[in-house]
Amino acid sequence: MKYESIGDIYSANQRISEQFENLVSQISEPEAAAVTEGNWSISHLVEHVAIVDDAAAKVCTKLLAAAKLAGKPADGGFALSAGFGENAGKMATARVEAPAQVHPTGNVTLADSLARIRATAGSIGSMRDDLESYSLDGHTFPHPFLGELNAGEWLVMAGLHKGRHASQIQNLLDKIRE
Numbered sequence: 001m002k003y004e005s006i007g008d009i010y011s012a013n014q015r016i017s018e019q020f021e022n023l024v025s026q027i028s029e030p031e032a033a034a035v036t037e038g039n040w041s042i043s044h045l046v047e048h049v050a051i052v053d054d055a056a057a058k059v060c061t062k063l064l065a066a067a068k069l070a071g072k073p074a075d076g077g078f079a080l081s082a083g084f085g086e087n088a089g090k091m092a093t094a095r096v097e098a099p100a101q102v103h104p105t106g107n108v109t110l111a112d113s114l115a116r117i118r119a120t121a122g123s124i125g126s127m128r129d130d131l132e133s134y135s136l137d138g139h140t141f142p143h144p145f146l147g148e149l150n151a152g153e154w155l156v157m158a159g160l161h162k163g164r165h166a167s168q169i170q171n172l173l174d175k176i177r178e
Contacts, residue, residue: 005078006132006152010125013159017121020049020166024114027173032110034176040104042172043113045165047104050116055102056158057123063139063151064130072135084153087146088160099144124155131155 003009024046032043040048108116131151140148146157 003078003080003152003156005076006074006128006155008078009152009155009159010128013124013155013162016159016163016166017117020162021114021117023166023169023173024110027110027169029110031173031176034172041106042169042176043108043110044104044106045169045172046110046113046117047106047108048098048102049162049165050108050113050120051102051104052161053117053120053124053158056154057120059141060124060127060131060151060154063136063141063154064127064134066139067134067136067151068130070135070139072137074131074133074135076132078136078152080153080156081149083147084149084156088157091145092164096145124158127151 003012024042027042029043032046033041035041136150136152138150140150141154143149143154143157146153149157
């Protein structure tokens with residue numbers, strides 16, 4: 001996907017979120033708790049997505065505050081950095097170990113994780129006007145695998161992350177239902 005504006009990011013993330021929620025909403029708690037490979041169940045994956053979404057929203061909030069303080073207006077366009085594209089391409093097929101701070105506890109229900117994801121989506125949605133109004137250039141925060149990202153790139157990462165785990169969840173669900 002090519003992102004030419006903050007609106008493009010929001011549109012893509014909305015589609016990914018709808019697909020994610022449709023998938024997860026059809027999973028029973030016993031299916032969600034089953035572990036078929038590795039150490040994480042579907043419930044763990046959904047909790048992990050909720051944690052990462054929340055962390056991305058907090059980073060975006062801080063980066064947006066810095067952009068607002070700088071006061072430079074946005075020109076309406078958006079482009080991913082070359083480093084983002086290169087690193088995201090490498091990550092797409094690589095097995096990645098999540099940092100400890102975003103590991104699931106295993107003590108959260110599917111419904112609670114989905115509620116947290118929805119709440120974070122509301123928080124991210126409330127930032128849209130400001131993200132479109134202020135230049136995000138020069139305001140970055142490091143991602144452990146993708147490098148220095150601005151707020152728009154953090155939003156792209158969150159959507160791609162959710163999509164990646166949706167595929168994993170579908171694969172696990174297929175194995176459970178065999």
